[in-house]
Amino acid sequence: MSLLFDQISPTPAAAVLGVAGVAATTWALVRRRAWTVPRALVGLAICVYAVGILVNSAFPIYLGAVPDSSPWTTAINYRLFHETELDDAVENILIFAPVGVLLPLALRIRTVVGVIVGGFLLSLTIELLQLLNSVTGHGGHIADVNDLLANTIGAPVGYAVARLAMRLPPLRALAATFAWPGAGFSAEDRERRPAEPPSATAA
Template sequence: MFREVPVLPVVIPVAVVVLLALVWHLHRRNLLTAARFTVAVALCVYAAGVIANTVFPIFLDMPARDMPWHSALVLVPLADYEIVDAVMNIVIFVPVGMLVPLLVARASWWRVVGVGAFFSLAIEVSQFVTAHLLGGGHIADVNDLLSNTVGGALGFALFSAALRVPGVAAFADRFRWAEPDRPR
């Protein structure tokens, strides 16, 4: 058994620092309300959970591996990709599609998909780097990137559909960090 970098002592302090920065950002712009604070907490908890489950474990004393650079990388889409993994990755990224429209003023479909893809790419790159440099236990997979991006788009579609329900748009506006761009 290999010793691991402990997850919680790393992820929790980082999440708290990010939360404090977000609260400071809202306070500085006179936007701090209980609803917006709730979004900041949800964002930090969500991001911490995703990072804890996608970047970790990182092994401290794993023996040196003589492996080619591409052994921790899957670049062929849909090859040996299990449907359970695809569904899990889609579901895990649905919150991205719901949080982005609360955080940015012009949350178009393309912007939300771009943020989801960028966040997923950052995870996959960190998995690749940790696998080679830090003894990480994950493989960077283009299928995860694609599924995560679909999840973000699905989250945005669900959020957009919910805004069409009477009263939901006004309720959601209380949680927004910027004024939405939509016809009135």
């Protein structure tokens, strides 16, 4: 018996995931009595970014695909710098740079180490989904350790750019307006930091 649909189309899947994500982030803010338009926009940006990454990395998903007799190792590249291009690496770094901004805007991530760990875990999840889809649904994507490395580099790059930009008081205040309560870029985080010691005066 043939399937009515032979694959899950990315467009309706993106719409469903996007609506679910916006509902979840809105509920999280309302539950904490912290909903504001700027914070809601951050939640929307996170949803759009996450759905875009997921759709471009995990789709298409084929239904009723015949199992592939090839070993699963053919769907993964675990060799560093093997069959990778510089422009692909730069593209992956730039694609993941927003992670270094969005995570500290919404989560309690206040150090570059936290951003690196967050970027690594997010990229690892994507690569594992690609591997699973390639093995079970013939999605056509290959899990690549080089993509994992480039993505992990991209997150702290974005974080560093954001921190440099926030040296300007107007941008720092803007970040505090958009940041969720307790997040790395929130005003509360800056208040918790110890004050800089006074400079020594000349004798």
